Each structure stands twice: as structure tokens, then as C-alpha cells.
Amino acid sequence: MSDSPSKIANDTDTVDLQAEFEASNIQEVLDKLDRELIGLKPVKTRIREIAALLLVDRLRKQFALSSATPTLHMSFTGNPGTGKTTVAMRMGEILKRLGYVREGHLVTVTRDDLVGQYIGHTAPKTKEVIKKAMGGVLFIDEAYYLYKPENERDYGAEAIEILLQIMENNRDDLVVILAGYKNKMDLFFQSNPGMRSRIAHHIDFPDYQADELLAIAKLMLASQNYRFSAEAEAAFKQYLTLRMKLEHFSNARSVRNALDRARLRQANRLFGRKGKLLSKTELMTLEAEDILASRVFKEGRRDEQV
Amino acid sequence: MMTNHGNRLTQGQFSFLPDLTDAQITAQIKYALKNNWAVNVEYTDDPHPRNTYWEMFGMPMFDLKDPAGILLEINNCRKTFPNHYIRVTAFDSTRGVESPRMSYLVNRPKKEPGFGLVRQEVDGRSIRYTIHSYATDKPESERY
Numbered sequence: 264m265s266d267s268p269s270k271i272a273n274d275t276d277t278v279d280l281q282a283e284f285e286a287s288n289i290q291e292v293l294d295k296l297d298r299e300l301i302g303l304k305p306v307k308t309r310i311r312e313i314a315a316l317l318l319v320d321r322l323r324k325q326f327a328l329s330s331a332t333p334t335l336h337m338s339f340t341g342n343p344g345t346g347k348t349t350v351a352m353r354m355g356e357i358l359k360r361l362g363y364v365r366e367g368h369l370v371t372v373t374r375d376d377l378v379g380q381y382i383g384h385t386a387p388k389t390k391e392v393i394k395k396a397m398g399g400v401l402f403i404d405e406a407y408y409l410y411k412p413e414n415e416r417d418y419g420a421e422a423i424e425i426l427l428q429i430m431e432n433n434r435d436d437l438v439v440i441l442a443g444y445k446n447k448m449d450l451f452f453q454s455n456p457g458m459r460s461r462i463a464h465h466i467d468f469p470d471y472q473a474d475e476l477l478a479i480a481k482l483m484l485a486s487q488n489y490r491f492s493a494e495a496e497a498a499f500k501q502y503l504t505l506r507m508k509l510e511h512f513s514n515a516r517s518v519r520n521a522l523d524r525a526r527l528r529q530a531n532r533l534f535g536r537k538g539k540l541l542s543k544t545e546l547m548t549l550e551a552e553d554i555l556a557s558r559v560f561k562e563g564r565r566d567e568q569v
Numbered sequence: 570m571m572t573n574h575g576n577r578l579t580q581g582q583f584s585f586l587p588d589l590t591d592a593q594i595t596a597q598i599k600y601a602l603k604n605n606w607a608v609n610v611e612y613t614d615d616p617h618p619r620n621t622y623w624e625m626f627g628m629p630m631f632d633l634k635d636p637a638g639i640l641l642e643i644n645n646c647r648k649t650f651p652n653h654y655i656r657v658t659a660f661d662s663t664r665g666v667e668s669p670r671m672s673y674l675v676n677r678p679k680k681e682p683g684f685g686l687v688r689q690e691v692d693g694r695s696i697r698y699t700i701h702s703y704a705t706d707k708p709e710s711e712r713y
Contacts, residue, residue, distance in 0.1 A: 391628070394633055394639070394642070397641075398635025398636075433641070435637075436638075
């Protein structure tokens with residue numbers, strides 16, 4: 264940590280954890296997390312624990328009680344649309360506030376950005392990505408594609424090897440977050456035990472409940488200056504219960520898509536009333552009919568299907 | 570050259586100072602990155618002042634946020650060429666070309682033989698002067 268105090272306290276001195284906590288603005292970060300991310304109980308708990316550990320570590324430094332820098336490499340597993348990427352984006356900012364990383368930027372990569380196409384191409388490519396991520400967070404989405412067991416000449420293994428080396432030697436410089444679907448990630452870790460042991464935090468993102476999804480929908484609408492009418496809210500709640508039973512339900516992502524379609528219908532509805540003047544409220548409000556026009560209600564099928 | 574004890578090469582910034590420490594190098598790189606300059610690492614064993622273009626060690630590094638990545642590359646270069654001159658250059662692209670804004674040595678050979686003055690007689694009694702690095706008498710990669 265960069266801002267460690269230079270003066271060493273006496274053994275009999277005491278330090279004020281509360282004061283340090285208030286000075287670090289961590290509560291503000293945690294509050295923001297609570298406000299803007301619905302649900303995700305295990306995720307928030309783990310972030311709180313990490314925050315506490317880093318804070319206590321800072322206090323211990325005042326007594327010159329040194330301990331190794333904690334590893335903060337993480338693995339996010341969960342179904343589609345459970346907020347893995349969103350949390351990763353926040354992670355950079357949180358870790359910067361906690362003084363664990365210096366810059367706090369997020370570099371998002373997939374297999375394409377790490378693995379090369381011919382011999383000798385992979386190592387420079389991976390290293391370039393790692394150099395860009397230094398001082399921040401390297402987010403590897405769908406990390407299991409790095410390892411392809413069916414092809415033993417695949418260059419993915421080389422990328423994993425370089426990653427492992429950097430994760431071990433440059434712990435102070437960057438935090439690596441792997442993300443992917445649960446069962447595929449489990450398989451990936453089984454075949455790469457070195458990777459599993461170097462990642463201290465395995466966080467599982469649970470599926471959302473219907474009421475959580477509704478709260479998410481409202482947040483999404485508010486950020487785009489839209490809102491539900493009272494009937495529309497009831498209709499959307501009904502839509503969610505029906506949609507959750509259908510196949511390919513991807514949590515918050517499905518909600519976002521449903522809202523985008525509702526916006527389309529709203530625009531079409533407003534367009535249909537030619538000649539009439541529109542108020543600001545009308546431009547902002549999604550009505551029940553915009554939701555109820557969905558095929559989920561009429562035919563019990565997904566809207567995406569053709 | 571009595572003005573330069575120990576024949577230390579004086580090219581680029583800070584070259585009259587003692588060698589920069591890693592912390593000082595990091596601070597300089599941080600300044601370059603703050604100005605959105607791309608940084609690259611170059612090496613040579615022909616330190617003649619007119620030898621402008623040194624060999625690049627890897628590609629120039631664009632879009633970096635933190636000096637740690639560049640320091641990693643400097644240390645790689647030092648490991649590969651422990652007895653070469655290594656310099657770090659920062660390039661500014663605001664004028665449409667990548668023009669060097671900073672350039673300083675981060676590694677030098679253990680023994681620097683320095684430069685000799687060469688006199689060439691031309692046109693009657695005229696003399697032309699040039700300098701010549703003693704190291705370059707030997708073939709490439711055997712110089713230091």
C-alpha cells in the first residue's frame with residue numbers, strides 16, 4: 264500500500280479503527296454498492312470482508328506488524344446476467360479506494376486478446392494485455408475458453424502459464440478476475456489446479472428473485488429517464504414470473520432486453536396517435552399495454568424467437 | 570576527455586547524474602504516462618552520438634496506465650543485455666508524429682572505454698576532426 268505511515272507506533276499505543284474507517288471513505292463505496300446493485304448478498308459480504316481486511320492491514324502496518332500482501336485474485340461464477348461484469352467494473356474503483364491498486368482501471372479481455380494464432384505469438388500478446396492492466400484489474404470473461412483440452416497443441420495453455428506467473432510475482436501490480444458460467448468454470452479449475460490455488464476468492468453469483476428483478480428494472484428505467492405507470496409495474500411483475508419459467512432466461516440481461524422492447528412499443532404507440540400533443544410525462548411513462556403486447560403473454564413464447 | 574571522468578556516456582536526460590534508481594525511473598515514467606506519451610525501451614552497443622536509431626526492445630507500449638509494466642520490460646531488457654546501453658524514450662503524438670519528449674539511459678556497460686579523437690588530414694594543411702568509440706573497434710555484441 265502506497266500511503267503507509269512512516270512512523271512506527273509504540274507497542275502500548277492504540278489505534279482507532281473507527282476513525283480510520285471513516286477517513287477511508289469505504290462506507291461511501293459500500294453504500295453506493297448497496298444502492299446500485301440489487302441482491303447479490305454473497306458478493307457484497309465478500310467485498311465487505313475484503314475491505315475490512317485491507318483496513319486492518321493498514322492499521323497493523325502502523326505497529327510494523329508486517330504480513331504478506333493478501334492475494335485478491337478472484338473468480339466470479341454464475342448464470343448469465345447475474346452481474347459478474349458489472350461487479351468487476353466496480354471492483355477496480357473499490358480496490359483503488361482501499362488503496363490496494365494504484366490506478367483502478369478495468370481491462371476486459373477474452374480468449375482472443377490473450378491467445379495468439381501461431382507459435383511465438385501468444386506470449387507477447389498476453390504480456391501486452393497484462394502490461395496494460397497493471398495498476399488496475401484484469402477481467403477475463405469466459406475464462407474457460409482459454410483451456411481447450413481436446414486440442415493439445417492449443418496455445419491457450421501458454422497464456423495460462425504466463426498469467427499464473429504474473430499472478431504470483433506481480434501481486435502488487437494487478438488483480439486478475441476470472442469470470443464464467445459455474446459448471447464450465449468448475450471444469451476449467453479442475454484441469455488447472457494451479458489456477459484454482461492462486462485464486463483466493465471464489466465468489467458465486469446467485470440467480471435473482473422476481474422482486475429483485477423488478478427493482479433492477481426500475482433502476483434501469485430511472486437511469487434512462489423512463490418510468491412504469493402503476494399498471495405497467497404490475498404487468499411487468501407478471502411478465503417476469505412468466506418469463507422466468509421459459510428457457511434461456513438470463514436474469515438482468517433478459518430484463519434489459521424486455522425493457523428495450525417495451526420502449527420500442529411505447530414509441531410506436533406514441534407515434535400511432537398522430538396529431539396529438541405529447542406531454543413530458545407521456546414521453547417518460549411506459550404503460551401496461553407496452554408490456555402486455557409481449558409474446559410471453561399471448562403465446563407463452565420468448566420474444567426473441569422468430 | 571578530462572571533463573568527463575570515467576568516460577561515462579552523457580546522452581539524453583539525467584546523464585550527468587548518478588544512475589537512476591528504479592524508484593526514480595518509475596517516477597519519470599509516471600510523468601510520461603500522465604501526459605499520454607507512449608514509452609519504449611531501446612538498446613545499443615554503438616553509443617556514437619550520431620547513432621540516433623537504437624534497436625527496439627519489443628514494441629513501444631501504448632495505452633498503459635501504470636509504470637509497473639514498463640519497469641517489467643526494462644528489467645527484461647537488462648537481463649537480456651546486461652552490458653549494453655539501454656534507454657527509455659517517451660513519444661508525444663499530439664502533433665501527428667511520434668516525437669520523442671523524454672529520453673534517458675537506464676543501463677550502461679560496466680566498463681565504458683569512451684571516445685577517441687580522430688584527425689584526418691585533408692586539402693593541404695587542413696585537419697578534420699571526428700570522434701570514435703573505442704568499443705566499436707570490436708564486432709557487434711563483443712564490444713562491452
